Amino acid sequence: MQIVWFKRDLRLQDSRPLFESLKRCNIERFGVVLPIYIHEPSQIAHPDVSRQHQMFVRETLDELAEDLEAIGGRLVELCGEALEVFKRIHAQHKIAKVWSHRETTNQAGFTRDVAVRGFFSGQDIPFDETPQNGIARGAEVRQSFPDYFAETVRNHTVRDPRGVDLTARFATPPFHSVDPAEIPLAGGADKTYRARGGRKAAEALMQRFFQANTIFAYPKRLSSPNSAFDGCSRLSPYLAYGVISDVEIFQAVDRAVTDANGSMPKAAFHRFESAARFYLDRLAWRRDYMQTFEDQPDLEYKCMLPACDGLRPQTYDPELMARFVAGKTGFPFVDALMRCLRATGHVHMRGRATLASFATMNLFLPVFSGDQDGVARFLARQFIDWEPAVHFPILQLISGTTPFERMMVYNPIKAGFDHDPKGDFVRQWLPELSDLEGGAALQPELTSSHLSQEALSGGYEPYPSPIVDAKASARYAKDRIKRIQSGEPAKEAVPKTGSLVDQPSLF
Ligand SMILES: Cc1cc2nc3c(=O)[nH]c(=O)nc-3n(C[C@H](O)[C@H](O)[C@H](O)COP(=O)(O)OP(=O)(O)OC[C@H]3O[C@@H](n4cnc5c(N)ncnc54)[C@H](O)[C@@H]3O)c2cc1C
Known part of the structure; x- marks a missing residue:
């Protein structure tokens, strides 16, 4: 059995772990695929985490489970420290391979990943971690914006499994999901007016923002609190929890520029292009900050x-x-x-x-x-x-x-x-x-x-x-x-x- 471990990458689209595991289930005979999410008490109790984050994740998981079901899969939610959860699973059901995205996150998450990696290595369980957000680790080559945009982002194929029946490739879960009542609650109160989790909300925001007039106005509306709420994309929580990948957003901007070319006078197109570039710069800064943190996690x-x-x-x-x-x-x-x-x-x-x-x-x-x-x-x-x-x-x-x-x-x-x-x-x-x-x-x-x-x-x-x-x-x-x-x-x-x-x- 292969496991796809969802962490802060809560989506089916543009998910190499999901795509490759489903593909390999025939080729390499690793077995069928079990998608899991682990509610980790130590992460939930982390002083940076609050109830609003937990609720956002809850809403996102509910939609993710529905979307998985529509293609024949079942999401299993477990509760416990990741290392212990994997030990338990492996003791009862042989794990053939684990897939996840590689995260650039806080020390608590990094330490967890090191421990889990050590366990997999000791048990000879292949663990495939897909890099994301263009972040290089260790000696891997760092690319700057124009290069990665031209070489990797533009040419990247975003795969979306929705609409495909993949039932035969998914595992029938050998255990039940945790009873939600057993998941510890994060501290603080939820926020009534916060962004709602889930892919649908992210796609609605994408559709709203990637229109010619919204992009045009972006640089002017970004600075004032009176205009920024509607004038900016508000996609950041969806990026933070991986409900959408940054490549999907880069490509959406690129498409908007291509569509605009020829559909407006040249001078207007140049202004449009520079507004789009203004937005792309911010997405690129996000990668820059993340790379900095990857290199200096003690920040x-x-x-x-x-x-x-x-x-x-x-x-x-x-x-x-x-x-x-x-x-x-x-x-x-x-x-x-x-x-x-x-x-x-x-x-x-x-x-x-x-x-x-x-x-x-x-x-x-x-x-x-x-x-x-x-x-x-x-x-x-x-x-x-x-x-x-x-x-x-x-x-x-x-x-x-x-x-x-x-x-x-x-x-x-x-x-x-x-x-x-x-x-x-x-x-x-x-x-x-x-x-x-x-x-x-x-x-x-x-x-x-x-x-x-x-x-x-x-x-x-x-x-x-x-x-x-x-x-x-x-x-x-x-x-x-x-x-x-x-x-x-x-x-x-x-x-x-x-x-x-x-x-x-x-x-
Ligand atoms: C003190 C401080 C703390 C911040 N903490 C976070 C954080 O925890 N998480 C977070 O996602 N952003 C953080 N930001 C960056 C930025 O404020 C938000 O990304 C942005 O306001 C999100 O709104 P938006 O999605 O509408 O952005 P848009 O203006 O629509 O920008 C598009 C995307 O580009 C990225 N982006 C935009 N501005 C920046 C920036 N200055 N630096 C890095 N990426 C950027 C975001 O992913 C954003 O979703 C912080 C900024 C400051 C000053």
């Missing part, structure tokens, strides 16, 4: 620039974090972003950068957790698209813990005027300020102690005064970081080449 725990370890005190005034988390810092734009994030599990990229900059620069909160929660872990639980290999490197860039001297400190008041000049987003999320007109809702001198009638009757407290002096706190952080970055150890640490270095601009 989950340590500063990229070692001299920055200890830069921010590990013990802090809990009031600072509590007010940041509650969206009550007294900076309306920051607080609106936080309340939006807590309700929906999503804010657009600039919004995330503003939040991360505010927490790590103005509040000078630690990136990593000690006895108290760090910014990275708190935000990981909030983002429905939490992807360790993107999250940790990007957070390090924003918090200035890298050797790169590009300092990204966002003025929390100016950011509001730049991206929400009329205060619409702020009023939407801060009922305390709902009766302030236009840009008045963005100015702490007008918002401090303010309480709209609507909020008063809703039991809210007056909106707070700023928790810190924005300019002085930013200057303090910048000075501290600059001093470290201009020191000798930092200069020596700057890599001369590499994915992050080659990026023309981060945002």
